[in-house]
Amino acid sequence: MPKISTKGRLMPESPIRKLVPFAEKAIEQGKYIYHLNIGQPDIKTPQNVLDAVKNNSVEILSYSRSEGINSYRQKLAKYYQDTNINVSDKDIIVTTGASEALIFLFSSIMDPGDEVIIAEPFYANYIAFSTATGVKVVPAVCNIEDNFALPDIEVFEKLITPKTKAILICNPGNPTGYLYSEEEIRKLSDLALRNDLFLVADEVYREFVYDGEKHFSILEVEGMDEHAVIIDSVSKRYSMCGARIGSLVSKNKTVMSTVLKFAQARLSPPTYAQIASEAALDTPKSYFTEVNAEYLSRRNTLIKALEGIEGVKVAKPKGAFYCIAELPINDADHFAQWLLEDFDLDGETIMIAPASGFYSTPLVGKNQVRIAYVLNKESLLKATNILKEALKVYKN
Template sequence: MPSISKKGINMPSSPIRKLVPFAEKAEAEGKTVYYLNIGQPDIKTPEVAFDALMIMDRKNIAYSHSAGGANYRKGLSDYYKSVGIDVSDDEIMVTTGGSEALLFSFLSTLNPGEEIIIPEPFYANYNGFAQYAGINITPVTANIEDGFALPPIEAFEEKINANTKGIVICNPGNPTGYLYSKEELERLRDIVKKHDLYLYADEVYREFCYDGAEPFSVMNLEGIENNVILIDSVSKRYSMCGARIGALITRNKEVFDTAMKFAQARLSPPTLGQVVAEAALKTPQSYFDEVISTYVDRRNALVEGLNSIDGVFCPMPKGAFYCVAKLPVDSTENFCQWLLEEFDYQGKTVMMAPASGFYASPGLGTQEVRLAYVLEKSALLNAVEVIREALKVYPGRIQQEVNVSEKENSI
């Protein structure tokens, strides 16, 4: 029998989706499963996006330009200018989701065996993209106790060596929901400039910032204009995950031209996805106002509910629609599977993502879970009660001290 490639063997499984068979079995047994494991919003896609499909006047669905349709790229340029990011349409490449944008970025700027530094916990699929590109991830650990703030710059300095070529951040963050401040980003800017590194920034959750907080884009960091590569996507912004439209944005013409070679090799990004994405640029601000209000209400219900459980600690996120909670269990891998296989409370159970899959350092995150507040508030409150009751009887529960002031500060 022919062998599997080493790259295929080393490709990590998704920690977000690997419990799906257990959830499907639980549903087959008649249980209600609250899916808090994946960032698939239940928010409605803007009507203008669907309208564009209904009135589309095309004789066939043809390839677009490899960099994306000209009208859409011009519309994107106008959108970015409207949020304070001054980029031209020839600095924007439309991609098949944000995933392809990051992959093209890695392939265009990094050689096999070179390294990137990422604050952990980080979006688990970064591991997969690194495996694709044959590069190595060096983690710098952020702590749940301080809400996953940017680690000290000294911690980055300690990791930099001759093989280090870049730093990756997600802002607002997946899985933590942490929003980096302008001051934190400026500290990163200084180290990027000092060592002449690339700064790859995943800003797909830009619209989702709470409590008066505003995002600061890496594109507005002065002095590193040619070092910055911005990754974006319509998936979360317009609740259009299946459209598979993202963007790679850079002022570095050499990087852009190199990425175009990879873009040409895959021919074009999805044509229908670009149709709805271009139309979505006309989404009124009232849509986002309502969505943000909904997420704030859900966030508060979930985080306050989790912190009301004995032994649980969850910092209050400032953005995105995720939170990470620390649970008083031996292993959240075991606990999450046990919830689906062996436990229900009044016929209900919960699916969460064990956080160890969001860390690169072995042994970290074993007591943490990521939860996505993408369900209605009533479902989130029910999920909290399931977790509360489950922890009362879980065989692997441990005694865990949680500082009361930490809980109060997290809320």
């Protein structure tokens, strides 16, 4: 038979979704599953967003501009300006999710064989995007012992080669929940400027920050106009994962004109989803106050429960809604599958994401899992109790 491409063979499975068949079988067997594996919030989408799709005067569902609907980009620019990011609608290209934004960017600023340095562990699909574009990921390894803080800037310096074109961070981080300080952002910015590199920040969780901390964007740093690129999305911010609307934001005109060519090749982002996303920008600030308070309470509940399990080590997140937990096991992939296939507590079990898929360094994170605290506190307590009892059985 004809052969598939090398790129196709190298494309990794999603560590988050590869266990779905086992979960479906468990459900068929009558088990109830607490889904801690995926960042799908149970927070309701704002009603004004849903109403904008239900009640509109659209008669022909036509293409939008390739860079996105003008009125949406203008309102999006105002949103950024209100967060101390001075951009205009011309600095924004609307994409079909943050995923498309990253693929367009990688294709625009890097050739096959070029390198991007990424603080590790990182969102698993970064590997998929790099594979799809022929880009090599160079990890800057962070450790659970220091809460996945940014490595010393000298670590990044040593990783830079003539092939290095960019540094990519997620702030706050998925899967760690780590929040970069202003000092860390400024150090990375200085490094990018000194070495003439792009600094790319995935800021899709920017609204979810806890403990009195403040999110600081790379586009708040003076002198970074030609070097900084923000990747963003409505998916988590407004609990609109299914809308698949993201954005790429940069004041570098060459980058934006190049990205636009890729955007034109796919014609336009989805029109109804843009209508919904534009309406989302009218969501009152109180929405985020309430949502942040809920996530903070969930985080505290989850971390306390995990710390109460013998042998479990957990990093305390300061943003987003994920944490990495180190378990007293050798193979989290096997454990996660075993939970679905062979274990239940009174007919209930849990689904978790093995953390090895969030590392590009071989054999790292094999005893770690990512847990998403996207369930209510009662469910989180039940889920962590199932984990506690499962570990007792699994170890024996």
